[in-house]
Amino acid sequence: MTALDVRLRQAEQYFIPFIMAGDPSLEVTKRILRLLQEEGAAAIELGVPFSDPMADGPVIQTASERALENGVTLKDVLRLGEELHAEGFHTPLILFTYFNPVLHHGLEALVEDAKASGFAGLIVPDLPHEESAPLRRIGNRCAFPIIPLVTPTSKERIEQIVAEAEGFVYCVSSLGTTGMRQYFADDVEAFLDTVRAASPVPTAVGFGISTGAHVRRFRRHADAVVVGSALVGKIEECRSDLLDPNRIDHALASLTRFVRQLKSE
Amino acid sequence: MMALAELEQGFAEAVRDEGFIMEYKNLLRHYSGRPTALTFASRLTEEIGGAKIYLKREDLNHTGAHKINNALGQALLAKRMGKRKVIAETGAGQHGVATATAAALLGLACEVYMGEEDVRRQQLNVFRMELLGAKVIPVTSGTRTLKDATNEALRRWVAEVDSTFYLLGSAVGPHPYPAMVKFFQRVIGDEARQQMLEREGKLPEDVVACVGGGSNAIGMFAAFLDEWKVKLHGVEAAGQGIGTDRHAASLTKGRPGVLHGMYSYFLQDEAGRILPAHSISAGLDYPGVGPEHAFLKNSGRVRYTSATDAEAIEAVRLLCRTEGILPALESAHAISEGVKLANMRRKGEIVLICLSGRGDKDVETIRQAMEVERG
Known part of the structure; x- marks a missing residue:
């Protein structure tokens, strides 16, 4: 059992935000991460x-x-984790990379470097379970969770995928890409309940979750809820203020309000 | 992954079904006009003064290129699997047109994803696809070209996988696509091999084809891979030169990587980010290449080389002048290399070139390039 699943088993620990490193800048990313920590991610x-x-x-x-235009690379993101860690940042950081x-970078080197940089797990969204054995073996050896994704079309594969899961299982709420959506598939709750029942580790649900109402709805069917595009979109909206030293505090306050709305009971 | 497993099974069943194969062969013959001709390029041969040059005339297919072979095969498969809609990615629009054509013929709905930049450059093909009843969806992400159109088509497929068949146009992507595209394109090589034996009583010394994703090349090579005496040559787009950063030569200058569900050669930076490709020919303008070509490069069975934009234009001019054939810019890359090979060979030896498509679509691009040349 890793620190990550222990943490997600606690009822009050359910909110997992996603942000893009280096948007609008690595320095601001750090500030946003601290904000998210304070807000109880x-x-x-x-x-x-x-x-x-x-x-x-x-x-x-x-x-x-x-972020690419800002020249941000995987190595920069690892360095960011290392710096935060050295500064006492304690919320588990999960590296999300294609x-x-x-x-x-090298599979083994990446797992070792991510762990050394203070990351708590890794998600590779375009690596299907069937192709992930080498990476998972390295993760196992280093006690570093490689977090699997399951989708509503995973069907009979679900059992096999979750059986070998570490950290948590990332449930994709509906087919398609990340991003805000009005409607979810009718049977999404049943899917989430199936995964949760089969999984030895906590579950998190993501893709399309963008409002406080969504968060409340899905919290009942998963141990944690991931909010990505909605938050990334809010950061985009505040971009110019976030990059302006005189306006950044104002922008961060607005992000804080946004996060509180998402988490409001 | 479920979608790929379903496709793999559907394809495996279809190829064992004689009725399906018969229907496919009938469409090739009575709809697309196969077998395509094998043309002896006599005046070109005379001008070069070396080996005899033969052209496999895929340009004579319905819709003007080899793309239709695969589009008909996959559209038939889509129908057999009970899908109501096909989606496709396209660069210049040739695969989009072939897909829209096959969909119209078989009564399937059709959506084509095309980079915004290509939509702008290929207005006529966009209109053509719309005439054929397809919906063309401009893609505004990334480099706004073929790579991003492929990303978007894959995203869309994932979102509506139950009703939709992704009709991929090249020998790329996750299994079973490269194998399936090879299966539907190997008619090029099978026909050419038989025609060669009938006409000359022997196989050619060299077989040449252009390589973007590599579908016409893999289809042509398929019939010759086991003929060890036949030398195979794949020609990538060198754009403004492989010494510049403006080319599409993923086998020559790329490194192994993973994208679009395949492990192959890609143009990429040291951090593993995919770099934009460049070629005057939109059909070769892709930063990756089919995985079987990567294997054939590593095994040494096929020699991969490249031709620049300027060499392709020169080849267009040469073939027009000597043979009265306007080749597609893609195919002109193969012509350019084929001519070099013929020049080094003795009279009586044979160079077989895959003329993958006709150049009508490229007339405007060729005209502009020649104007730039003249200054």
């Missing part, structure tokens, strides 16, 4: 920008493009 997913974010909808795609940068 159970864990935080930190996205590594990539040229071809296949699993992401338009909001995270454009955030990724902006597979090709991992391949280039």
Whole structure:
């Protein structure tokens, strides 16, 4: 059992925000991470920008493009984790990166470096379970969770995927990419309940969860709820203020209000 | 992954079904006009003064390129699997047109994803697809070209996988796509091999094809892979030169990586981010290549080389002048290399070139390039 699943088993630890590292800048990312920690995030997913974010909808795609323009790489994100860790940051950080940068860094090197940089787990959204054994073996050896994704179409694969899960199981709420949506599939709750019942580790649900009402609805069917695009979109909205030393506090206050709305009971 | 497993099973069942194969072959023959001709390029041969040059005329297919072979096969499969809609990615629009055509023929709904930049450059093909009843969806993410259109088509497929069939246009992507595209394109090589034996009583010394994703090349090579005496040559787009950062030569200059569900060669930076490709020919303008080509490169069975934008334009001019054939810019890359090979060979030896498509679609691009040349 890893620190991550112990934490997510506690009822009050259910909120997992996702943000894109380097959007609008690495310095501001740090400030936002501290804000999210203060607001009681159970864990935080930190996205590594990539040229071809296949699993992401338009909001995270454009955030990724902006971070790429800032020249942010996987190594920069690892360094960011290391710095935060050294400064006493204690909320579990989950590295969220597509597979090709991992391949280039080296699978073993990445797991070791991520762990040494204070990360608590890794999500690779374009690495299907069937292809993930080498990475999971390394994760097992280093006690570093490689967090699996399951989707409503995983069907008979669900049991096999969760049986080998570490950290938590990331349930994809509905088919398609990340991003805000009005409606979810009718049977999404049943799917979440199935995964939760089968999983030895906590479950988190994400993709499309963008309002306080969504958060309250899904909390009943998963141990944690991931909010990505809605928050990334809010950061985009506050972009110019976040980059202005005179306006940043105002922008951060507005982000705080947004997070509190998402978490309001 | 479930969608791929379903597709793999559907494809495996279809290829064992004689009725399906018969229907596919009938469409190739009576709809697309196969077998396509094998043309002896006599004046070109004379001008080069080396080996005999033969052209496999995929440009004579319905819709003007080899793309229709695969589009018909996959659209039939979509129908057999009970899908009501096909989606496709397209660069210049050739695969989009072929898909829209096959969908119209078989009564399937069709959506084509196309980078905004390509939509702008290829207005006529956009209109053509719309005439055929397809909906063209401009893609505004990333580089706004083929790579991003592929990303978007994959995203869409994932979202509506139950009703939709993703009709992929090249020998790329996750299994079973590369194998399936090869299966539907190997008619090129099978026909050419038989025609070659009938005409010359022997196989060619060299077989040449252009390589973007690599579908016409893998289809052509398929019939010759086991003929060890036949040398195979794949020609990538060198754009403004492989020494510049403006090319699409993923096998020549790329490194192994993973994208679009395949482990193959990609143009990428040191951090593993995919780099934009460039070629005057939109069909070769893709930063990756089919995984079987990566294997054939590593095994040494196929020699991969490249031709620049300028060399392709020169080849267009040459083939127009000597043979009265306007090749697609993609195919012109193969012509350029084929001519070099013929030049080094003795009279009586044979170079077989895959002329994958006709150049009508490229006339405007060719005209502009020639104007730039003249200054």
